Amino acid sequence: MDFDLIVVGGGSGGVRAARMAATYGAKVAVIEADRVGGTCVIRGCIPKKLFVYAARFSKIFEIAGSYGWTVDAQFDWPTLVANKDKEIARLEAAYEAAVEKPGGTIIRDRAIVTGPNSVRLQKAGREITGRYLLIATGGHPYVPSLPGCELGITSNEAFHLKQLPHSILIDGGGYVAAEFATIFAGLGVHTTVVYRGRGMLRGFDEDLRAGFDAGLEARGVRRIYETTIRKLEKSGDDIVAHFSDGVDAPFGAVMFATGRRANTGGLGLEAAGVALNPDGSVPVDNYSRTNVPSIYAVGDVTGRLQLTPLAVREGWYVAETLFNNNPMSVDLSLVGTAVFAEPEVATIGLSEADAATHGDIDVYVARFRPMLNTLSPVPERMLMKLITEANDGRVLGLHILGPGAAELVQIAAIPMGMGARKADFDRAMAMHPTAGEELVTFKSPSYRYRGGVKV
Numbered sequence: 039m040d041f042d043l044i045v046v047g048g049g050s051g052g053v054r055a056a057r058m059a060a061t062y063g064a065k066v067a068v069i070e071a072d073r074v075g076g077t078c079v080i081r082g083c084i085p086k087k088l089f090v091y092a093a094r095f096s097k098i099f100e101i102a103g104s105y106g107w108t109v110d111a112q113f114d115w116p117t118l119v120a121n122k123d124k125e126i127a128r129l130e131a132a133y134e135a136a137v138e139k140p141g142g143t144i145i146r147d148r149a150i151v152t153g154p155n156s157v158r159l160q161k162a163g164r165e166i167t168g169r170y171l172l173i174a175t176g177g178h179p180y181v182p183s184l185p186g187c188e189l190g191i192t193s194n195e196a197f198h199l200k201q202l203p204h205s206i207l208i209d210g211g212g213y214v215a216a217e218f219a220t221i222f223a224g225l226g227v228h229t230t231v232v233y234r235g236r237g238m239l240r241g242f243d244e245d246l247r248a249g250f251d252a253g254l255e256a257r258g259v260r261r262i263y264e265t266t267i268r269k270l271e272k273s274g275d276d277i278v279a280h281f282s283d284g285v286d287a288p289f290g291a292v293m294f295a296t297g298r299r300a301n302t303g304g305l306g307l308e309a310a311g312v313a314l315n316p317d318g319s320v321p322v323d324n325y326s327r328t329n330v331p332s333i334y335a336v337g338d339v340t341g342r343l344q345l346t347p348l349a350v351r352e353g354w355y356v357a358e359t360l361f362n363n364n365p366m367s368v369d370l371s372l373v374g375t376a377v378f379a380e381p382e383v384a385t386i387g388l389s390e391a392d393a394a395t396h397g398d399i400d401v402y403v404a405r406f407r408p409m410l411n412t413l414s415p416v417p418e419r420m421l422m423k424l425i426t427e428a429n430d431g432r433v434l435g436l437h438i439l440g441p442g443a444a445e446l447v448q449i450a451a452i453p454m455g456m457g458a459r460k461a462d463f464d465r466a467m468a469m470h471p472t473a474g475e476e477l478v479t480f481k482s483p484s485y486r487y488r489g490g491v492k493v
């Protein structure tokens with residue numbers, strides 16, 4: 039064999055697996071067809087959050103006057119894009135070093151799996167062999183095939199627009215749609231969301247969804263629900279969207295944020311005997327192993343939770359299992375997740391609706407104006423919801439809407455993972471004045487569920 043481990047895909051999961059395997063002395067190759075770093079670094083979490091920061095200045099400028107500042111603010115999109123690209127290039131180099139420093143090799147090519155232990159390099163036109171193969175090819179945006187769909191962009195292109203459109207229509211209701219809606223709106227683009235469902239962020243706690251929807255309204259983001267796009271047509275510089283309710287409207291740009299699909303097309307997995315799910319993702323066991331014993335898969339390509347920390351953890355654990363004699367499986371039972379939109383949303387554990395079907399629960403809710411807003415005319419409120427088991431007070435869910443939501447939920451994930459009770463939260467001394475002190479000063483429940491009924 040040429041290598042102990044051949045990793046196909048140099049994104050979050052692949053790079054971590056390669057780095058750890060090389061650290062344990064394995065001979066490792068990472069094959070990457072595009073830029074090392076993958077979705078998260080090049081066209082996902084990182085550039086997205088930099089754009090979110092840019093968009094949030096509009097709110098800061100809105101409040102600034104109440105604090106005595108006079109701000110003459112101008113925004114220059116090319117400056118943001120160029121500075122973002124510089125930072126992405128720095129991170130890309132860091133990811134390359136993470137593979138190469140412990141002794142791994144990066145091969146810049148497209149890989150096609152040809153057997154349980156072999157991969158063909160498309161450009162180089164040669165085959166290499168490995169004791170184990172790790173498929174970490176991630177996913178790509180799914181675009182519905184409707185007439186004129188080629189006129190739309192996806193999140194991939196949104197990071198490289200030459201100029202900001204005067205208006206944008208975003209098709210989708212998930213976190214990518216939510217985040218880009220508030221990025222564009224915050225940067226001054228007239229923004230409309232069209233979504234086939236009844237509200238954005240399906241699966242999140244209903245109060246968070248309602249609060250988020252109100253936040254979009256306050257930011258001037260138009261939402262058209264229970265509607266789809268039938269057709270797109272070019273009209274001068276604009277794109278006309280024809281909606282399922284018969285209405286037509288022109289937009290400066292149209293973005294599809296309609297989900298993602300696994301990158302398995304043309305990868306050769308079927309020929310190597312690897313079973314695929316109907317949606318093209320790769321089914322794996324708790325140790326990220328496919329049905330072919332020498333082939334593993336991690337990250338978005340497996341169709342599990344599509345989040346960077348999971349891809350990283352899965353990749354690391356494959357290296358532990360194969361090269362450190364330490365089999366480890368990833369626990370997906372308590373995974374926090376955030377929507378870096380405006381207002382920010384973060385959540386961990388059970389939603390109120392889910393928790394109520396599991397047994398008797400107490401629900402603690404706080405709604406308050408974040409202190410930063412109090413001098414300003416901005417009326418927006420923050421929402422915190424803590425859900426506990428009625429009997430022993432075990433914390434089952436935490437849902438936050440507002441500034442710093444993700445940072446708060448990240449920290450609360452530690453006691454929740456340890457099985458913390460409400461009494462443990464209560465024991466913590468409040469830090470004042472903070473938003474987070476609400477979590478440790480809840481007195482009696484706002485309401486309860488007994489036998490599945492709200493009382």
Ligand SMILES: Cc1cc2nc3c(=O)[nH]c(=O)nc-3n(C[C@H](O)[C@H](O)[C@H](O)COP(=O)(O)OP(=O)(O)OC[C@H]3O[C@@H](n4cnc5c(N)ncnc54)[C@H](O)[C@@H]3O)c2cc1C
Pocket residue numbers: 046047048049050051052069070071072073074075076077078079081082083084086147148149150174175176177193214301305336337338339344345346347349378
């Ligand atoms: C807009 C956006 C925002 C996001 N924001 C967040 C966030 O805030 N927080 C979060 O946790 N997650 C976020 N995600 C999700 C996160 O980016 C992914 O979960 C993560 O990148 C998955 O890592 P991965 O290793 O599975 O795949 P990827 O990072 O996608 O890496 C796969 C790599 O494989 C390469 N590849 C594919 N096929 C081949 C082949 N045949 N040969 C060679 N190379 C190949 C690709 O070029 C790519 O570099 C976001 C995603 C998007 C799109």
